[in-house]
Amino acid sequence: MNNRKIIKRDQTLISSAFNVDTSTEKFKNGIIYTLYSEEFNSLNLGFAENIRVLENKLSSDTLILLELKKGNNKNLFLLVNTLKELGFKYSDNLYFKYSSSLIRHLCTLGWPVGRSLYKQRKIKKELLCA
Numbered sequence: 001m002n003n004r005k006i007i008k009r010d011q012t013l014i015s016s017a018f019n020v021d022t023s024t025e026k027f028k029n030g031i032i033y034t035l036y037s038e039e040f041n042s043l044n045l046g047f048a049e050n051i052r053v054l055e056n057k058l059s060s061d062t063l064i065l066l067e068l069k070k071g072n073n074k075n076l077f078l079l080v081n082t083l084k085e086l087g088f089k090y091s092d093n094l095y096f097k098y099s100s101s102l103i104r105h106l107c108t109l110g111w112p113v114g115r116s117l118y119k120q121r122k123i124k125k126e127l128l129c130a
Contacts, residue, residue, distance in 0.1 A: 028072060031051065031054055032069060032072075034066040036066050040095070042097055043103075075111075088102055088105075
């Protein structure tokens with residue numbers, strides 16, 4: 001049987017200045033959106049500062065706008081990191097390979113995905129009284 005001793009030493013806490021930038025200046029408000037590419041069967045998640053920027057993107061590519069809503073680029077940053085942790089891979093321009101599980105996660109996380117590719121199941125329970 002191993003006898004282990006735990007040796008406690010004096011611990012000193014060293015205080016340091018840790019500046020957290022809580023200003024919202026670096027997070028711009030605008031539009032968060034989801035685009036679908038039928039050619040590549042992929043989704044493009046993004047942020048645009050205004051509707052004109054989004055319209056320019058739509059006119060230059062063969063993409064279909066699924067849905068958009070007001071948001072900021074922090075929403076996009078958090079979503080991409082969450083999807084990365086869930087194991088979804090993406091390209092440099094935030095193109096994700098389409099899958100039903102990706103759409104389900106996007107919907108759960110509150111990202112605008114529209115109703116054309118994802119139909120939410122509604123579960124109804126009925127209580128029968130005797």
